[in-house]
Amino acid sequence: MPEHNTGADWINVDFISVTMKNKKKTPTFEETAKAYLSNTQLRRNIGHATHTIREKRETVVGEMPDWEILREAGSQLKKRVMRHLDDYLLQLEASVQEAGGKVHWAGDAEEANRIIADLVKEQQAEEVVKVKSITTDEIGLNQALAGEGIRALETDLAELIVQLAEDEPSHILVPAIHKNRSEIRELFRKKLNQQELSDRPEDLAEAARLYLRKKFLNAKVGISGANFAVADTGTVAVVESEGNGRMCTTLPETLITVMGIEKIIPRWRDFEVFMQLLPRSSTAERMNPYNSFWTGVTEGDGPREFHLVLLDNGRTNVLADEVGRQTLNCIRCSACLNVCPVYERTGGHAYNSVYPGPIGAILTPQLRGLDDEGAASLPYASTLCGACYEVCPVKINIPEVLVHLRGKIVDRKKREGGLKTKTDPEHVGMRWMGRAFTKRSRYERAQKIARLGQKIFVRDGTISNLPGELSGWTAMRDLKPIPKQTFREWWGDRDE
Amino acid sequence: MSSAKDNILGSIRAALREVPAEEQPEDIEVPRDYRKQGEGGVIDIVERFAERVGEYKATVNRIHEEELKDTIAESCRGEGVEALAVPDGFPGEWLPDDLTLLQDKKDAPLSHRELDRSDGVITTCALGIAQTGTLVLDAGAGQGRRVLTLLPDYHLCIIWESQIVELVSEGFRYFEASVEQEGPPLTFISGPSATSDIELSRVEGVHGPRRLEVLIVSR
Numbered sequence: 057m058p059e060h061n062t063g064a065d066w067i068n069v070d071f072i073s074v075t076m077k078n079k080k081k082t083p084t085f086e087e088t089a090k091a092y093l094s095n096t097q098l099r100r101n102i103g104h105a106t107h108t109i110r111e112k113r114e115t116v117v118g119e120m121p122d123w124e125i126l127r128e129a130g131s132q133l134k135k136r137v138m139r140h141l142d143d144y145l146l147q148l149e150a151s152v153q154e155a156g157g158k159v160h161w162a163g164d165a166e167e168a169n170r171i172i173a174d175l176v177k178e179q180q181a182e183e184v185v186k187v188k189s190i191t192t193d194e195i196g197l198n199q200a201l202a203g204e205g206i207r208a209l210e211t212d213l214a215e216l217i218v219q220l221a222e223d224e225p226s227h228i229l230v231p232a233i234h235k236n237r238s239e240i241r242e243l244f245r246k247k248l249n250q251q252e253l254s255d256r257p258e259d260l261a262e263a264a265r266l267y268l269r270k271k272f273l274n275a276k277v278g279i280s281g282a283n284f285a286v287a288d289t290g291t292v293a294v295v296e297s298e299g300n301g302r303m304c305t306t307l308p309e310t311l312i313t314v315m316g317i318e319k320i321i322p323r324w325r326d327f328e329v330f331m332q333l334l335p336r337s338s339t340a341e342r343m344n345p346y347n348s349f350w351t352g353v354t355e356g357d358g359p360r361e362f363h364l365v366l367l368d369n370g371r372t373n374v375l376a377d378e379v380g381r382q383t384l385n386c387i388r389c390s391a392c393l394n395v396c397p398v399y400e401r402t403g404g405h406a407y408n409s410v411y412p413g414p415i416g417a418i419l420t421p422q423l424r425g426l427d428d429e430g431a432a433s434l435p436y437a438s439t440l441c442g443a444c445y446e447v448c449p450v451k452i453n454i455p456e457v458l459v460h461l462r463g464k465i466v467d468r469k470k471r472e473g474g475l476k477t478k479t480d481p482e483h484v485g486m487r488w489m490g491r492a493f494t495k496r497s498r499y500e501r502a503q504k505i506a507r508l509g510q511k512i513f514v515r516d517g518t519i520s521n522l523p524g525e526l527s528g529w530t531a532m533r534d535l536k537p538i539p540k541q542t543f544r545e546w547w548g549d550r551d552e
Numbered sequence: 553m554s555s556a557k558d559n560i561l562g563s564i565r566a567a568l569r570e571v572p573a574e575e576q577p578e579d580i581e582v583p584r585d586y587r588k589q590g591e592g593g594v595i596d597i598v599e600r601f602a603e604r605v606g607e608y609k610a611t612v613n614r615i616h617e618e619e620l621k622d623t624i625a626e627s628c629r630g631e632g633v634e635a636l637a638v639p640d641g642f643p644g645e646w647l648p649d650d651l652t653l654l655q656d657k658k659d660a661p662l663s664h665r666e667l668d669r670s671d672g673v674i675t676t677c678a679l680g681i682a683q684t685g686t687l688v689l690d691a692g693a694g695q696g697r698r699v700l701t702l703l704p705d706y707h708l709c710i711i712w713e714s715q716i717v718e719l720v721s722e723g724f725r726y727f728e729a730s731v732e733q734e735g736p737p738l739t740f741i742s743g744p745s746a747t748s749d750i751e752l753s754r755v756e757g758v759h760g761p762r763r764l765e766v767l768i769v770s771r
């Protein structure tokens with residue numbers, strides 16, 4: 057389910073370097089996507105996954121007559137939280153403390169990792185069990201803990217697969233969707249020392265169960281993300297399917313939960329909105345198998361110590377952008393991934409971020425900043441078809457944010473580009489077009505010139521190959537040629 | 553006060569400069585006219601609950617109170633249970649006579665290893681939600697600590713017909729007062745543990761109990 061985790065080493069290293077202001081560049085979406093586009097197995101797997109979940113989602117959403125009201129309620133509740141986030145955070149801190157928990161504040165990934173590593177060391181634990189959490193992927197927690205001699209063990213089946221394979225997750229909900237059963241069998245044979253193993257999913261799941269059960273029973277510290285935290289009561293929620301979340305939040309003596317500051321909901325009652333929206337949008341179930349809600353610590357039941365780490369790591373920058381702010385409403389359901397025509401073809405890895413798909417295309421550039429070239433390429437990884445907005449359970453207008461970010465990127469280029477940008481053919485072309493559009497006579501003259509000039513480039517009614525500097529424009533798209541006669545010309549000729 | 557806290561709160565306040573100082577959170581209206589009160593009659597609700605729990609591949613049995621003891625014994629036998637974990641406060645008169653009962657007591661709790669070695673656990677529950685086929689446990693008497701329903705491989709759960717509400721909203725509202733006052737840990741269970749992580753084919757049972765059986769009891 058939604059909150060998640062990985063052993064995605066290079067992604068994590070990259071994240072750390074970015075947060076440490078070491079301006080290391082990630083590759084652009086265009087560069088990476090090319091490689092994945094030619095991987096037909098991956099495309100088939102992803103296509104199968106997204107279509108299956110998409111159809112199931114439609115069915116379970118279809119049985120809710122009040123779905124649109126719930127979406128609106130979810131969106132407005134999140135808006136309420138964002139506009140008063142400082143007060144809600146203070147309220148959450150107080151209620152968690154009152155319930156016997158400790159609250160820590162972390163400005164960035166480094167601070168969060170420091171806090172967590174110190175807490176683990178206090179318990180003298182060398183191994184911790186984790187339930188998948190994208191937030192901990194974002195801060196590169198596993199890598200940071202490894203650097204301190206602490207092994208963070210992923211306990212979600214898919215995350216375990218990804219971690220054992222030293223690979224990266226490719227989907228928010230089903231991170232190992234790019235691996236098939238025989239690949240997983242090979243992996244378990246090698247890494248779990250299971251020689252006699254079939255490739256039936258039941259047997260593979262059983263192997264993981266046995267391996268992890270021992271780990272759970274011995275774990276002193278558990279680490280989780282949070283799907284929601286209630287400001288008013290201090291209650292934290294983890295939504296999942298396998299039961300590893302329950303294990304990690306119940307068995308160890310110490311529980312450390314890391315959450316982005318935007319995961320707050322005002323009151324307990326608001327779960328009646330979000331716990332209807334999330335499961336149906338995410339796993340396309342009426343309700344996922346397990347939801348755990350805990351409020352601080354309870355004597356004689358579960359961990360004796362509970363730590364909540366509140367993470368900023370760029371979120372306040374997102375908050376500062378009035379259009380981009382809605383990005384923080386996201387409840388990580390992954391519905392937008394499953395309907396995205398771009399994601400369906402490239403898969404999650406092409407986004408070079410722990411947040412793939414449409415939500416990644418707006419969240420990553422805002423978290424990392426637009427001077428990261430790779431992140432700044434993501435708002436272009438979209439056809440602006442709007443399918444993501446339609447399914448989003450909290451009504452994030454993803455196309456609007458995409459266009460807004462594109463605008464910011466262009467402005468930035470103009471400001472910083474100097475002479476190089478001014479002589480850039482796209483820029484020159486746009487300026488020229490802009491001039492042509494200011495006056496009717498200019499526009500008509502331009503049409504005539506273009507009609508003459510385009511002749512040698514038109515093939516079968518389209519222009520697919522412009523020469524020289526202009527080739528950049530047609531590398532990715534075809535152009536319609538200017539017609540032999542314009543509408544106005546036809547209208548003028550009509551009566552004669 | 554930690555400096556990270558000051559910094560974060562400072563950045564938030566700077567980011568929200570355009571929000572008018574007099575604006576209250578409640579000024580942002582939240583529509584609440586989604587379904588909050590079920591309309592189905594009791595018979596329909598119980599029927600739907602049974603059906604939806606069953607759709608999750610849990611075993612569902614509808615019985616009368618008088619059949620409780622026999623049904624429990626039969627289910628345990630059918631599942632090959634020899635050592636059964638029993639939470640504090642579970643009615644002793646329902647328990648089978650021919651089993652090893654592992655009683656979890658407040659002053660003598662079962663260890664994780666004992667629970668891991670048991671064959672199953674029997675509990676009551678706090679509420680059922682028909683709309684989603686969900687059982688809710690709030691660690692009350694007869695339900696026990698969270699770990700009890702987690703480590704054993706088989707969970708036999710008993711619910712009274714009168715404990716079933718129709719809608720998810722009703723479910724959350726039912727616990728509102730207790731969460732705001734005592735804050736007990738709550739666990740929502742909808743079918744047995746499951747994963748679809750390998751090629752999207754669903755496997756029942758990864759870490760939690762792989763077999764869930766629900767007895768819906770009428771009086």
Ligand code: SF4
Pocket residue numbers: 337385386387388389390391392393415444447448449450451452
């Ligand atoms: S943006 Fe919306 S649809 Fe996409 S993951 Fe977030 S909540 Fe779900």
